[in-house]
Amino acid sequence: MMKILLTNDDGYDAVGLKALIKALEPIAKVMVVAPAKNKSACGHSLTLDRPLRLISIDDEYYKIDDATPTDCIYLSLGHLFKNGYRPDLVISGINIGANMGEDITYSGTASAAMEAVIHGVPAIAISQVCKDMCRSIVVDWDFELACKVVVDLVNKIENGYFPLAERKFLNVNIPPLKAKDCNGVKITKAGYRVYGNDAHRHTNPRGEEYYWIGLHPLSWRASIDSSCDFEAIKNGYVSISPIMLDMTSHSDIKDLENWLNN
Template structure:
């Protein structure tokens, strides 16, 4: 199996290393990711200027790794068209540093990269977790969930969206499938206003965690210490 691994946090982050190590157990892996932080870029692409592609070492044996001076979606394009000798069988995007649940999916560069894979006719999975360094639940479940989803049917305009809770294994409650996106943001907007001269002002932005969500949603699952597995569709590609 040929696997392209991308993310939106940057090629040297711990999340992409965890994902690449897992992917290497399933096949031959190319990591192609931004050379800097690109969160919340959604499906943005570079339409003017240049893209620099540099081979890098992410300390995962046997993995081909490259940093790209572009967006997550750019990385999928570059990986498929210019770096991999053949089209990948699957694209893994993540592991994102921060949940991609609810309305936050719309802003996600992680999900945007997975959607770019669909444009090229390649199935994709997006992986995310809470903003901390606890990979206990991820390490215990990442490979088994990925193997299971590889064998599950999914439409050509859909991606798998997997979110891991931030809890320890002793607090972990299991896996919930068929979760739907919550109709709210997990990271609520918070703007602190500072007055400047001449009636101008500055807004300092700080996301605040949401602690409430409806049953059956991806957000409710992770809040209750479950792994959330659901599908996200690109209706433009619907056949």
């Protein structure tokens, strides 16, 4: 059986993480290392200004106080997997909320996958898109489609090989649909996210000003061939995007050299 390391930026007790554990335990050996509390939108950050405590919750189930998902992968690979041994795969999720377009750079979910591939471990980030920007209080999240997609991907990896080269990971987004209503899977590119500003100014009882960053609607710039992650989700498809860590704009190197030399 494959050895799979799981994390989730929604926290060690997140409903999406628990659904993922349940789906994978019949087909894999699972270890969980996740933040003790929600760390959404923390990006690819490591904690350098304070010590971190790895706390055992159950057999092969850990939380780390005030850690980021990147911390969780970093410490897991350095201290829970020893003598050169590595998990076969890291899966980050199931996140509540989309991680598409440039939101990938904010995402704690995607960042855990980034950290895994930096250390040479194949990785998948998986997110459940919400219908209403996740404003509703939902008691029973339906992760059936997300779990099916993850299990199918794990089976493909176990029976063959991870489809991407080093320092690349799969970013998966699940449409807010029942499994029976999904139109299939599309391989997509990361879309062009359109951002606004949703910072709310408030005053506390002592008259001190503070701000609270809100939620942005999923707005994007349409692609010419309708091949981006946003469009796949809109059309009822699962979106799977290959993401690379090399952020160099290779097509601009020659022009930049010419610009500097003239």
